[in-house]
Amino acid sequence: MRDRAPMGLAVAAAALVAAATCVLVLGARRPAEEAARSEAFQRLVGGLGGGSAISLAPCERGFDPGLSGSCSLETAYGHGNGACCPHHSGPSLRR
Amino acid sequence: MRSTLAVARSGLSAVLLHPLRSAAIVACAAAVLVPFVAGTAVSEGLGDQAADAARFGADLVVTGERFGLPAPLPGSAIETVRRVPGVLSVRPRIVGTVPLGAAAEPAVLVGVEAGAFPGGVRLLEGRLFREGAGNELVVGSRLARRLGLAPGARLPPFYRNRGGERVSEVVGVFRSDLPMWEANLVLCSLETARAVFDERGTATELLVDCREGEEEAVRSAVARLPTLAADPSGEPLRPRVLTRADLRALLAGGAASGQGVFALHFVLLLAAAVPVLVVASGAGLRERRRETGVLKMLGWGTDAVILRALVESLVLAAAGASLSILLAALWLGPLGARGLAAVLLPGADADPGFAVPWRLAPGPAAAGAALSLALILVGTIPASARAASAEPLEAMR
Numbered sequence: 001m002r003d004r005a006p007m008g009l010a011v012a013a014a015a016l017v018a019a020a021t022c023v024l025v026l027g028a029r030r031p032a033e034e035a036a037r038s039e040a041f042q043r044l045v046g047g048l049g050g051g052s053a054i055s056l057a058p059c060e061r062g063f064d065p066g067l068s069g070s071c072s073l074e075t076a077y078g079h080g081n082g083a084c085c086p087h088h089s090g091p092s093l094r095r
Numbered sequence: 096m097r098s099t100l101a102v103a104r105s106g107l108s109a110v111l112l113h114p115l116r117s118a119a120i121v122a123c124a125a126a127v128l129v130p131f132v133a134g135t136a137v138s139e140g141l142g143d144q145a146a147d148a149a150r151f152g153a154d155l156v157v158t159g160e161r162f163g164l165p166a167p168l169p170g171s172a173i174e175t176v177r178r179v180p181g182v183l184s185v186r187p188r189i190v191g192t193v194p195l196g197a198a199a200e201p202a203v204l205v206g207v208e209a210g211a212f213p214g215g216v217r218l219l220e221g222r223l224f225r226e227g228a229g230n231e232l233v234v235g236s237r238l239a240r241r242l243g244l245a246p247g248a249r250l251p252p253f254y255r256n257r258g259g260e261r262v263s264e265v266v267g268v269f270r271s272d273l274p275m276w277e278a279n280l281v282l283c284s285l286e287t288a289r290a291v292f293d294e295r296g297t298a299t300e301l302l303v304d305c306r307e308g309e310e311e312a313v314r315s316a317v318a319r320l321p322t323l324a325a326d327p328s329g330e331p332l333r334p335r336v337l338t339r340a341d342l343r344a345l346l347a348g349g350a351a352s353g354q355g356v357f358a359l360h361f362v363l364l365l366a367a368a369v370p371v372l373v374v375a376s377g378a379g380l381r382e383r384r385r386e387t388g389v390l391k392m393l394g395w396g397t398d399a400v401i402l403r404a405l406v407e408s409l410v411l412a413a414a415g416a417s418l419s420i421l422l423a424a425l426w427l428g429p430l431g432a433r434g435l436a437a438v439l440l441p442g443a444d445a446d447p448g449f450a451v452p453w454r455l456a457p458g459p460a461a462a463g464a465a466l467s468l469a470l471i472l473v474g475t476i477p478a479s480a481r482a483a484s485a486e487p488l489e490a491m492r
Contacts, residue, residue, distance in 0.1 A: 009110060023424045035143075036216050037218065037270070038144055042274070046152055048205065054275055066156055068165050
């Protein structure tokens with residue numbers, strides 16, 4: 001009797017790939033409700049944010065790059081200290 | 096063709112022949128890829144929301160500079176800019192930081208003119224502040240949670256003002272599924288913001304809307320103004336003008352830089368994970384050589400042995416990559432990016448308390464899948480090829 005385990009594995013692998021593809025396709029689209037809320041919020045506050053931080057401390061540029069032309073840490077203590085700003089260094093999306 | 100299919104089928108058998116080893120390889124591949132897929136998804140989501148900030152903001156943002164640093168604009172600057180040909184409207188805005196609560200939470204206080212607020216979309220629990228009503232605040236979801244605030248709550252004076260301080264009332268709390276910059280936001284009227292910062296008639300920036308097609312002309316005209324100071328003969332207050340295109344470029348440049356830093360750190364992390372994956376792929380090498388020797392004795396050619404190993408690697412890589420996508424979506428969706436937000440977004444807690452933006456991008460997912468396959472092949476194919484090219488008796492020893 002032929003062993004069916006390899007075919008079972010192939011089916012399981014195909015199902016896993018299909019599930020991941022579905023999640024990828026669904027997750028790649030931005031929900032319309034979220035886009036509408038984002039638009040309404042930005043119209044309310046006049047266009048705010050854009051950085052990866054949720055506060056203005058220690059530099060406002062990390063919260064909204066349009067608020068300032070430079071990093072407050074850099075100008076407060078001398079040039080080059082912008083590299084020490086947690087909003088502009090580190091392993092993340094900090095900008 | 097039938098023999099090729101039979102060889103490929105034996106590759107599936109090879110996966111089942113060493114279940115623990117196969118599970119370890121899939122788990123290692125997923126462990127390496129999940130942070131990458133999740134991190135790039137957060138970057139994509141953040142980019143979408145940042146693009147909205149530029150798209151739905153004003154045509155121009157005018158700020159003042161003194162000594163090359165931001166300086167507040169006097170009330171007279173509004174009229175100065177309004178007189179520039181092509182300007183439709185000028186709205187002053189105040190953006191500042193104020194510590195709130197015993198733990199001095201860094202709230203972002205934004206004062207705007209009470210005007211026509213966008214309808215049709217529910218943004219908050221409670222209501223917006225009323226025009227003319229002083230010290231009415233709308234607070235962000237994270238701030239409200241940390242300080243235990245709800246609509247109707249009262250805040251004792253949290254600022255100093257030469258004219259005296261007042262108790263403030265929270266009239267609304269933003270929904271947590273808004274853009275993440277609402278998290279620490281305190282939205283109020285211009286008058287309330289001026290009272291909090293003890294300013295008289297000033298603003299931190301002017302939001303300027305222009306006639307269509309005249310944005311560049313207005314930008315040039317405002318940038319050429321000698322000063323925005325109330326007294327033209329006094330110390331100059333230079334205008335700094337950002338157009339929507341300038342802001343988009345700033346945001347895009349920041350995003351590229353941030354993603355580049357993230358990718359670089361991921362590559363370094365991968366360099367540490369590669370030995371683990373290679374060892375996991377190469378584990379049981381002696382058994383693999385014996386298997387290969389038996390296959391060679393049965394008349395298998397070297398290319399058939401390598402095809403078998405290739406099919407085995409493909410199945411493991413596909414499983415690892417697919418699992419990483421599913422786990423990343425689970426982490427970002429139902430689990431709300433717990434733990435990840437604190438690493439990627441400055442100021443966010445391990446349990447962020449706001450909706451972390453994310454959008455799975457096919458590019459990074461495909462790159463992750465290719466990487467998974469490459470890593471597994473590195474551990475599998477060379478060993479299989481060496482065993483296949485040896486004499487069968489030598490391989491079985």
